[in-house]
Amino acid sequence: xxxxxxxxxxxxxxxxTVTIVVVLIADFFFEYRERFKTYQLAAFGxxxxxxxxxxxxxxxxxxxxxxxxxxxxxxxLAFQGFFLVVAxxxxxxxxxxxxxxxxxxxxFYVLVLTSTLGMMIxxxxxxxxxxxxxxxxxxxxxxxxxxxxxxxxxxxxxxVKYFIIGVLxxxxxxxxxSMVYGLSGSTSxxxxxxxxxxxxxxxxxxxxxxxxxxxxxxxxxxVPFHFWAPDTYDGAPIPVTAFxxxxxxxxxxxxxxxxxxxxxxxxxxxxxxxxWVLAALSMTVGNLVAIxxxxxxxxxxxxSIAQGGFMLVPFAVAGAGSSKSASFEAxxxxxxxxxxxxxxxxxxxIAAMRRTQSDEISSFGGxxxxxxxxxxxxxxxxxxxxxxxxxxxxxxxFVMFRSVLDAGTTPAVILGVIAALNSVIAFFYxxxxxxxxxxxxxxxxxxxxxxxxxxxxxxxxxxxxxxxxIVGIYPQVIARLGELAGAAL
Amino acid sequence: MDWFDSWALTLAVFLPAVxxxxxxATPKAQEQTVKVVALLTTIVTAAVxxxxxxxxxxxxxxxxxFVVNKSWIPVIDARYHLGIDGIALPxxxxxxxxxxxxxxxxxxxxxxxxxxxxxLALILLLEVGMNGTFVAQDLILFFIFFEVVRLxxxxxxxxxxxxxxxxxxxxxxxxxLFGSALMLLSFLALYFKLGxxxxxxxxxxxxxxxxxxxxxxxxxxxxxxxAIKVPMxxxxxxxxxxxxxxxxxxxVILAAVLLKLxxxxxxxxxxxxxxxxxxxxxxxxxxxxxxGIIYGALACLAQTDMKRLIAFxxxxxxxxxxxxxxxxxxxxxxxxxxxMVAHGLITGLLFFIAGSVQHNYHTREMSRLGGLLQQxxxxxxxxxxxxxxxxxxxxxxxxxxxxxxxxxxxxxAAGLSEGLFRGFMVVAAIGTVLSxxxxxxxxxxxxxxxxxxxxxxxxxHDVGPAEWMAWTPLILLTLxxxxxxxxxxxxxxxxxxxxxxx
Numbered sequence: 001x002x003x004x005x006x007x008x009x010x011x012x013x014x015x016x017t018v019t020i021v022v023v024l025i026a027d028f029f030f031e032y033r034e035r036f037k038t039y040q041l042a043a044f045g046x047x048x049x050x051x052x053x054x055x056x057x058x059x060x061x062x063x064x065x066x067x068x069x070x071x072x073x074x075x076x077l078a079f080q081g082f083f084l085v086v087a088x089x090x091x092x093x094x095x096x097x098x099x100x101x102x103x104x105x106x107x108f109y110v111l112v113l114t115s116t117l118g119m120m121i122x123x124x125x126x127x128x129x130x131x132x133x134x135x136x137x138x139x140x141x142x143x144x145x146x147x148x149x150x151x152x153x154x155x156x157x158x159x160v161k162y163f164i165i166g167v168l169x170x171x172x173x174x175x176x177x178s179m180v181y182g183l184s185g186s187t188s189x190x191x192x193x194x195x196x197x198x199x200x201x202x203x204x205x206x207x208x209x210x211x212x213x214x215x216x217x218x219x220x221x222x223v224p225f226h227f228w229a230p231d232t233y234d235g236a237p238i239p240v241t242a243f244x245x246x247x248x249x250x251x252x253x254x255x256x257x258x259x260x261x262x263x264x265x266x267x268x269x270x271x272x273x274x275x276w277v278l279a280a281l282s283m284t285v286g287n288l289v290a291i292x293x294x295x296x297x298x299x300x301x302x303x304s305i306a307q308g309g310f311m312l313v314p315f316a317v318a319g320a321g322s323s324k325s326a327s328f329e330a331x332x333x334x335x336x337x338x339x340x341x342x343x344x345x346x347x348x349x350i351a352a353m354r355r356t357q358s359d360e361i362s363s364f365g366g367x368x369x370x371x372x373x374x375x376x377x378x379x380x381x382x383x384x385x386x387x388x389x390x391x392x393x394x395x396x397x398f399v400m401f402r403s404v405l406d407a408g409t410t411p412a413v414i415l416g417v418i419a420a421l422n423s424v425i426a427f428f429y430x431x432x433x434x435x436x437x438x439x440x441x442x443x444x445x446x447x448x449x450x451x452x453x454x455x456x457x458x459x460x461x462x463x464x465x466x467x468x469x470i471v472g473i474y475p476q477v478i479a480r481l482g483e484l485a486g487a488a489l
Numbered sequence: 490m491d492w493f494d495s496w497a498l499t500l501a502v503f504l505p506a507v508x509x510x511x512x513x514a515t516p517k518a519q520e521q522t523v524k525v526v527a528l529l530t531t532i533v534t535a536a537v538x539x540x541x542x543x544x545x546x547x548x549x550x551x552x553x554x555f556v557v558n559k560s561w562i563p564v565i566d567a568r569y570h571l572g573i574d575g576i577a578l579p580x581x582x583x584x585x586x587x588x589x590x591x592x593x594x595x596x597x598x599x600x601x602x603x604x605x606x607x608x609l610a611l612i613l614l615l616e617v618g619m620n621g622t623f624v625a626q627d628l629i630l631f632f633i634f635f636e637v638v639r640l641x642x643x644x645x646x647x648x649x650x651x652x653x654x655x656x657x658x659x660x661x662x663x664x665x666l667f668g669s670a671l672m673l674l675s676f677l678a679l680y681f682k683l684g685x686x687x688x689x690x691x692x693x694x695x696x697x698x699x700x701x702x703x704x705x706x707x708x709x710x711x712x713x714x715x716a717i718k719v720p721m722x723x724x725x726x727x728x729x730x731x732x733x734x735x736x737x738x739x740x741v742i743l744a745a746v747l748l749k750l751x752x753x754x755x756x757x758x759x760x761x762x763x764x765x766x767x768x769x770x771x772x773x774x775x776x777x778x779x780x781g782i783i784y785g786a787l788a789c790l791a792q793t794d795m796k797r798l799i800a801f802x803x804x805x806x807x808x809x810x811x812x813x814x815x816x817x818x819x820x821x822x823x824x825x826x827x828x829m830v831a832h833g834l835i836t837g838l839l840f841f842i843a844g845s846v847q848h849n850y851h852t853r854e855m856s857r858l859g860g861l862l863q864q865x866x867x868x869x870x871x872x873x874x875x876x877x878x879x880x881x882x883x884x885x886x887x888x889x890x891x892x893x894x895x896x897x898x899x900x901x902a903a904g905l906s907e908g909l910f911r912g913f914m915v916v917a918a919i920g921t922v923l924s925x926x927x928x929x930x931x932x933x934x935x936x937x938x939x940x941x942x943x944x945x946x947x948x949x950h951d952v953g954p955a956e957w958m959a960w961t962p963l964i965l966l967t968l969x970x971x972x973x974x975x976x977x978x979x980x981x982x983x984x985x986x987x988x989x990x991x
Contacts, residue, residue, distance in 0.1 A: 388666075390633055399565070405681050408681060416674055
């Protein structure tokens with residue numbers, strides 16, 4: 001096997017790696033009060049890494065590296081760009097939160113960027129080993145991040161739970177992968193696809209697929225493998241929660257996209273029923289439990305489980321002939337839109353908690369009185385998550401339903417109806433927060449003077465907010481991106 | 490004027506959005522500026538509307554005019570496709586008129602907690618959605634506009650509403666959201682069966698290419714979406730709550746325009762695209778419609794709150810509209826469209842008056858009211874006029890909504906059971922008697938007699954300038970349409986013929 005070094009194709013990864021190293025070293029040399037420079041370096045490096053992505057996109061074409069283990073095509077680039085932007089917004093929402101608390105700043109940024117690098121590798125991974133390495137690279141920094149508030153027992157609990165479940169799921173997944181390799185004789189997804197497509201795959205292959213998917217189900221916190229998520233989300237610092245529920249989850253979904261659409265696809269009778277069940281359970285359980293939450297962070301944790309269920313719906317119907325590319329595009333579009341609206345939502349929660357000092361939904365009462373703009377933006381993200389037009393969320397739901405009806409099989413339509421009912425249930429708890437903000441009085445002890453929020457946080461809300469509005473009115477921008485990514489199939 | 494023809498509908502739909510941005514950009518303290526900007530926006534929008542009314546070719550009212558058809562989301566085949574025909578024209582005009590009247594009416598008494606800036610912003614957003622729904626010719630575009638009205642109404646009820654507003658607003662939202670979710674699934678099913686989202690093309694196919702069984706299923710999804718919005722019995726329970734709690738202007742917009750989005754959906758989408766599905770469902774729709782008529786009327790007789798009574802009367806009136814639609818005849822559907830417009834004008838007026846009564850007496854409990862004709866004679870007479878119009882007195886608009894709908898049930902479309910529909914006809918006719926009963930009973934309790942002791946010395950304002958300005962157009966139109974119904978029938982008839990492939 002001749003190793004090719006296409007430096008242009010690797011440039012985004014190289015730029016990110018250089019940024020990580022520079023941030024790590026530079027942090028030693030900054031005085032304590034200059035620590036914000038670490039953040040500036042990290043943000044600059046993240047944006048700089050976007051440049052080669054743009055030049056690569058202009059060049060077009062597919063670049064295959066390391067014997068097909070790493071591929072750079074439109075799909076890879078779309079997600080690499082997405083992960084960089086998500087990382088940038090995460091930095092924006094973290095900087096003041098981390099700077100004001102008693103935290104170690106330099107390391108925080110290094111860990112966020114390292115996890116992002118793992119996601120960028122995942123976007124191009126077309127080999128079981130690359131996928132596994134990328135997945136661990138995503139996960140391990142986040143174990144540490146979850147325990148960032150190290151003097152807080154809840155944060156410690158969050159980290160330990162996350163770590164143990166993460167390791168367990170990796171083990172299950174690896175076991176599945178090793179069986180896949182044993183049967184197909186190949187770790188590359190194209191080799192596995194060839195094997196899956198050949199006649200007479202043994203039942204053992206189905207078991208291998210099952211174990212692999214269960215491993216991923218832990219990572220994307222699909223019901224019934226979701227138990228770690230609420231506690232971890234609740235205990236971790238909120239910017240970390242935002243990062244976990246958006247970037248890390250998207251990383252898991254990208255891995256699932258890779259492995260299913262490029263590897264297992266032909267054996268859809270094996271994986272489709274599993275994902276059908278995961279999707280139906282995640283939507284329903286996630287939503288029903290979310291209704292009962294009084295803490296906004298826990299509510300968002302369960303909401304992200306439910307949203308993950310919606311994202312799994314296109315997978316569950318992808319096997320029916322014509323719907324392959326529609327399903328693929330639906331997942332891509334859903335992830336991109338979900339990322340923007342959920343990050344925006346967390347940015348608003350962080351902004352509001354600067355005043356309320358509490359994550360109880362009731363403490364958000366009367367927000368419209370001291371910060372009308374923040375109240376409008378929070379409501380916009382809530383209703384976008386609920387899928388109400390003209391905010392971006394509707395289009396995510398729309399493409400999801402579209403893939404369901406494109407498949408048109410009975411199980412697909414049943415899943416579609418379950419999804420439709422769930423989108424109604426979901427509205428109830430999203431609206432619950434909006435009700436507190438607009439309809440209720442401000443709780444005692446809340447300062448009613450106008451709320452000033454830091455510039456970086458405002459910028460994060462502005463970026464995600466304008467995305468949600470623009471995509472909501474003119475979804476073509478994101479739909480086209482999904483279509484380009486779909487060309488990778 | 491080619492320029493006008495190609496931009497008119499876009500302007501009419503999105504000028505309120507421009508106004509909305511301007512209102513939001515104006516500082517909250519400058520209340521007067523905010524009000525003027527909002528009013529001017531709706532007036533300019535209505536000027537565009539008048540331009541459309543004058544340049545509309547009434548001899549070709551069956552075909553779409555002022556068409557805009559541009560690329561919007563090519564990836565999913567959705568287009569920015571607007572157009573207006575004889576069915577949409579009256580509703581389009583009604584929606585613009587009602588918006589202006591609502592802003593004028595609110596001018597000096599914004600409901601608590603005041604905040605005119607937010608209130609007017611919501612009204613303008615409502616107008617975008619309402620105008621857009623009536624002229625959208627693409628299913629996805631229709632869906633977006635249909636949905637856009639829900640958020641502002643949710644906030645209007647929830648923030649400015651009565652004591653039980655939270656419950657009412659969330660109930661309103663959940664009911665209609667449930668309907669829309671299934672409606673969207675049906676739209677997608679249509680797309681995968683027929684390969685397009687364009688309403689004119691789908692209507693031209695007239696059901697060719699979809700098996701009967703599939704049509705019945707898809708129609709069921711559309712039915713739920715539209716019937717909840719109308720609302721038809723048994724999906725009506727959100728309506729009395731929403732109306733009772735909503736601020737006056739919210740009730741007026743809800744009754745005058747938002748309910749029509751549902752019936753309009755039946756006429757524009759469900760009937761022409763799925764004719765054989767409609768055949769199967771028509772008897773059920775007719776049945777639910779007459780149940781709604783009787784149930785609404787009986788519920789009215791049990792009300793103590795004036796506004797809640799008017800809300801239940803809406804259920805009954807929309808029953809007549811749905812009965813007209815269920816006959817699947819051009820006669821019945823013409824009647825239904827007339828009924829929609831008439832109900833919009835008359836019930837809008839009734840809710841305005843109920844609002845003013847509440848403003849004066851701080852109660853809507855009919856047992857505490859009385860003697861309106863003594864204390865505020867003009868308001869009392871206008872209420873009397875609205876009541877007469879609502880109960881279907883010949884010579885006023887309400888008559889032409891109810892009577893032809895009943896008549897249409899005498900001979901429903903071929904394939905529908907005559908006996909059954911004649912049965913519906915009899916029940917509906919009994920409904921008109923009941924409606925006269927509850928409306929006159931309400932009028933008697935509110936307006937006749939002497940004022941109750943607690944209000945005997947109260948300072949009651951008769952109709953003020955803002956009220957005159959808001960109510961006069963409604964009164965005049967009710968009268969004009971009652972005397973010369975051809976104004977509406979002449980516009981709608983050709984377009985209605987098209988529904989049945991004519």
